[in-house]
Amino acid sequence: MTADIAGPRSLLRRLRELMAGSQSAEVRLDRITTLIASNMVAEVCSIYVARTGERLELFATEGLNKSAVHDTVLQVGEGLVGLIAEEAQSLAISDAQAHPRFAYRPETGEEAYHSFLGVPVLRSGHTLGVLVVQNVRPRDYEDEEVEALETIAMVIAEMVATGDLGEFAAVRETDPRHVHAYSARGTVLSDGIALGRAVLHEPRVEVEQIIAEDIDSERLRLERALEGLRQSIDRMLASPEVARGGEHRDVLEAYRMFAQDRGWARSLTEAVEKGLTAEAAVQRVQSEARARMLRQTDPYLRERLHDLDDLARRLLRHLAGRGETVSTDELVDNAILIARNMGPAELLDYDHTKVRGLIIEETSPTSHVTIVARALGLPAVGGFDGIAELVDQGDAVIVDGEVGDVHIRPTADIEAAYQDKVRFRARRQAQYAKLRDVPTMTSDGVPIELGINAGLLVDLPHLDDSGASGIGLFRTELQFMIASKFPRLAEQERHYRAVLDAAGDRPVVFRSLDIGSDKVVPFMQRSKEDNPALGWRALRFALTRPGLLRLQLRALLRAAAGRHLRLMFPLVAEIGEFVEARSHVEHELKALKDRGGAVPEHISLGVMIEVPALLWQLDRLLPQVDFAAVGSNDLLQYLFASDRGHPLLAERYDPLSVPVLRALRHILEAGERAGVPISLCGEMAGRPLEALALLGLGFRQISVAPANIGPVKAMILATSLAGVSDEVARLMDSDAPTIRQGLADFAGRHNIPV
Known part of the structure; x- marks a missing residue:
């Protein structure tokens, strides 16, 4: 029997109601699996969660043996669930047990089920888990069913990211650099040491609402934002500092090509028509693209990932009605600015009484933004490919402009050592003042x-x-x-x-x-x-x-x-x-x-x-x-x-x-x-x-x-x-x-x- 795909929007609304409930995370997960199984006309719905050590743990199920929850564990790459997590791609087959990667786990009682549909739960291109539905009788799942389950998986990913699923939220990012202390060494641009809080020069927009209230309204918002994005790229390409050519123009030309791509716009529109807000649609499409590109070995394709990430962020800012950079009102005291690149005028636009340091991915010690940083007395370091992707707004950051180190979310002992170093520098500066x-x-x-x-x-x-x-x-x-x-x-x-x-x-x-x-x-x-x-x-x-x-x-x-x-x-x-x-x-x-x-x-x-x-x-x-x-x-x-x-x-x-x-x-x-x-x-x-x-x-x-x-x-x-x-x-x-x-x-x- 085919699922009633006339109702994915209804399912999303019911999921939202469950998310807003006051029950424990375990109860809500059980109800989510029951709701999905019912909507997809499936005898089984299961959620597997990515754990440390490349493991996938059965976290909730409707249809399999309840005793298997938390006991069934698969390695990434093991079985059909492990295959989906490894490749970050959906898998639909009519006879799961005939698949060469099928791994039988007797404690689950899944031997009675033949057809299998699984989709990855993705966040920022990383696999947080796998969502699976199964049926007793062999059947071919329709494309609409696959897409509906992928949409549901994205909703679950957002629930993970916002902490709505309790213990599940502890595994919301699989890239350890994004949640743990992270240190790297780059190039010294301007001397000094600064401790503060991260402020992204081009801030990301957090998606607060996933499920659309009005599909037509969201579609119109998306169309307007896409047009605004294209116009802003055209304006940048026409500006004097870009018109003369160079790498910056090449990047923007690539952005324009992506922004004009009909396939990209169509994917975004289809995600909205399935019941997502325009912001959630951008996040879903980009997360799927990111998952594919992270698994590419071609360095050119992996490099394009930064361009697509940046383009998606720009589109989200257009949807949110924000400017290209952080506003004055958003600038916190003790701000450490983090940017992919920045011009001298952009740095001067900030309130320098609040800015304590600067991290730039692409610059050199003799660039003019560096000269301005020195004039303002800002410690600055550069040469960190992709560091803006590893930092969230408000993260604790240390900039060491003496040796070129940065520390993101530093441990207590690192922070204490740098506080001592700052005091030592203050004493040394006092000696210079004499x-x-x-x-x-x-x-x-x-x-x-x-x-x-x-x-x-x-x-x-x-x-x-x-x-x-x-x-x-x-x-x-x-x-x-x-x-x-x-x-x-x-x-x-x-x-x-x-x-x-x-x-x-x-x-x-x-x-x-x-x-x-x-x-x-x-x-x-x-x-x-x-x-x-x-x-x-x-x-x-x-x-x-x-x-x-x-x-x-x-x-x-x-x-x-x-x-x-x-x-x-x-x-x-x-x-x-x-x-x-x-x-x-x-x-x-x-x-x-x-x-x-x-x-x-x-x-x-x-x-x-x-x-x-x-x-x-x-x-x-x-x-x-x-x-x-x-x-x-x-x-x-x-x-x-x-x-x-x-x-x-x-x-x-x-x-x-x-x-x-x-x-x-x-x-x-x-x-x-x-x-x-x-x-x-x-x-x-x-x-x-x-x-x-x-x-x-x-x-x-x-x-x-x-x-x-x-x-x-x-x-x-x-x-x-x-x-x-x-x-x-x-x-x-x-x-x-x-x-x-x-x-x-x-x-x-x-x-x-x-």
Whole structure:
């Protein structure tokens, strides 16, 4: 006899009533199996639950021997029930005992039953159990019956996930990383340690209602949400930061393909028509897809799982009427933000008084969201594939920005150890604070100019807090990167004047607009480039947009009226580029004087040394500039032909390798011949060991992230310059490819904190 499939919605309503009951979990499970058996016109309905150790335990039954409950246990892969759990796929056969995987258990009394229909109970693609119906007579189950039982299994899975089934809920996730303490090591992005609660940058939507009240209404909600999803993806693809191409665009193109897939939309609609809410339909279809893809061996197909998960989350947020990211109201105190990827403007949108740390799956130590994290003093780590899938909103999280570790739901002893570590860091920071007013001078009396790198107004208080000598690099592009529209002349002028006012009589070195490559401004359309880091960016971009460059120069000249303006140009590849940029400064200065405007008391123009070709032009270039600064981030990526933003390459090449140090020594020697001061403002200056090597090479001016002032200054005060210079020279002449270990040994012998 065929089941009455006209009534699956009625069955779902009756299940909901059972779920709301006050009976014990065992009583409700028994009633659920009786209800399903009756609706499916089956003599048997049984629920098997996944237990630890890859076991499946008979938890409730209608039709089999009651004494077998909790006594019958199968291994995953054993028998028909084990086969369903292993493959996460439904199985319908007319003669179960003839199947080669049939496993007879005499205590159940199932020898009288022939036909068998079993479906997995899935949650997030993981098998929580198996739901089975059986009949005495051989029969072929209709597709509608299979789908109805799959829908019921999803309802049971949600009951498990929400704790409605008591002891059953203890096994709601089979991935131990999702319920137990989980630790992993990634890449350090920003120094510091933070303990707090997880806040998902793109939060998941919890499905609260499973069974639909009004099918037509749910179908309409689904259609509107799908259309909203497609439109939002189209808008993102049309945005300037995505339109130029790259991996982000490739991902969104894949999203658009999936979102337009008729088969996906049809599966969602069919789930709604079977009685589920639109949210529950999305969760069911995605859980089934996830189960299939988790069992794939093809790495490409498994990689697409992240895309489908993300797409399903986006659709759920559209259904819930939420934005793409967490709202301000949802942000808790001591928040640890967790994101797949994030732009600098997105991080700045958060209330930084509540954010304590940051975990990003895809980024590198020199990305601009990392720079913003450092400016805000946020401990940050990256390089954790899929970690957002293992964290729930509100989970306890520890971010260790010293070594790159994260701890999700840490055990009590781990948490206690980190609380001790935080107290130790606080004492160490207090020691650094005592050095704030101590002159930055080596132990043998050589003064060192130690400035900070900045780019945002939130950086400016660090000048006084750290005792820095000034701002060795002010990245003017960050104002453009976080703005929703182009900053006008008056706005730029106010911004630069605020920086100079905060610095007082301390020097500020502005870098002209450096956009392109990984530095995208949201209001400017860019053409696609195969190699954006080698393309239309920085000064070469500005020289082809003279109006943009001159507007910035005009704002800087006006802001620095009566003061000393120090300005350097990025990514100079040949002397002619600097000469042309200087001519624009002269033109704007003359125009300002002609209009009777106040002008700077003194102007110093410099270049950033980042392009290797410039190393063989220094003797002709340096006599024409007032100063120069090595931009080690770009110089190193060009020397090694290694994308600094690539997570797999971020730490592959050592800044203390001998070729790098020889290039830096060559620059310093050219500066000495020309009588031009040379500074270094890249990330390597912010690490005490690398900074020690720079002192040994001959650098006397370096600038670092504000958080690194204390450790680098402590190193400088403990260093005898004569001794380290001799040691660096000796190590560079050795056969070792890097001086890292040798210099670390030297620092240890001389009690230099690195």
